[in-house]
Amino acid sequence: TQTTRPQRMLAAVQKSATRGDPRSVVKAIDQFCRQKEWAMNVGDEKGCILDSVVTEVNPATVLELGTYCAYSTVRIASLLPPDAKLITLEFNPHNAAIARQVIAWAGLGDKIQLVEGPSGDWIPKMKEKFGIETFDLVFLDHWKDRYLPDTKLMEECGLLRKGSVLLADNVICPGTPDYLEYIRNSPRYKSQYFRSHLEYTKVEDGLEKSVFLG
Numbered sequence: 001t002q003t004t005r006p007q008r009m010l011a012a013v014q015k016s017a018t019r020g021d022p023r024s025v026v027k028a029i030d031q032f033c034r035q036k037e038w039a040m041n042v043g044d045e046k047g048c049i050l051d052s053v054v055t056e057v058n059p060a061t062v063l064e065l066g067t068y069c070a071y072s073t074v075r076i077a078s079l080l081p082p083d084a085k086l087i088t089l090e091f092n093p094h095n096a097a098i099a100r101q102v103i104a105w106a107g108l109g110d111k112i113q114l115v116e117g118p119s120g121d122w123i124p125k126m127k128e129k130f131g132i133e134t135f136d137l138v139f140l141d142h143w144k145d146r147y148l149p150d151t152k153l154m155e156e157c158g159l160l161r162k163g164s165v166l167l168a169d170n171v172i173c174p175g176t177p178d179y180l181e182y183i184r185n186s187p188r189y190k191s192q193y194f195r196s197h198l199e200y201t202k203v204e205d206g207l208e209k210s211v212f213l214g
């Protein structure tokens with residue numbers, strides 16, 4: 001029977017990456033996506049911008065919205081300090097099952113908690129379910145029309161503190177116009193656009209970094 005793209009991506013990781021070596025997992029996925037099949041990972045170019053923001057923030061708590069096959073999950077977690085926690089949310093159970101195996105191959109299972117379900121349901125439960133006060137860094141990479149409502153939901157649930165950083169993928173392609181409009185005009189955020197390209201292509205895309213001012 002036919003395999004899925006995430007399954008083929010996992011096979012590429014298990015074939016080419018070294019167990020317990022997150023950077024080799026990242027490299028194997030990028031190689032697969034450049035040489036074999038495009039896939040919607042943040043990719044190596046935007047990934048370098050992601051790395052610099054993670055390193056700068058040095059977060060103790062991270063929320064990732066949109067795991068897919070855990071490429072950015074592994075990329076972020078590999079840069080976190082020892083006791084930091086990353087919670088990643090995935091809607092699609094098949095993708096979540098693949099992501100768990102990629103995370104395990106990278107040896108990052110004790111830093112990452114993968115949760116399955118819709119962001120709208122889980123964001124209000126973060127404090128009670130995971131003992132999270134606030135997030136130091138949020139990486140938005142899920143349905144593009146959920147970036148704005150989920151940002152407002154995080155504000156309402158008190159999950160952001162003065163200095164919390166939101167980093168949003170795909171603000172140009174596929175695009176998140178309502179989110180950009182809100183975040184760039186809100187007095188409660190200081191935003192900065194990092195121009196780049198859609199993963200593995202020459203199409204323009206970018207990341208929007210926004211600091212919550214409280």
Ligand SMILES: O=C(NCCCOCn1ccc2cnccc21)c1cc(-c2ccc(F)cc2)cc(O)c1O
Pocket residue numbers: 040041042065066067068089090091092117118119120141142143144146169170173174198199
């Ligand atoms: O669609 C994209 N990502 C989202 C996946 C579903 O996410 C669903 N999802 C994951 C947690 C979660 C939690 N709650 C609700 C939905 C939730 C996405 C799409 C493209 C892209 C660009 C050009 C194209 F021609 C085609 C596709 C690129 C990207 O980098 C992306 O990230």
Ligand SMILES: [Mg+2]
Pocket residue numbers: 040041042141169170
């Ligand atoms: Mg994306």
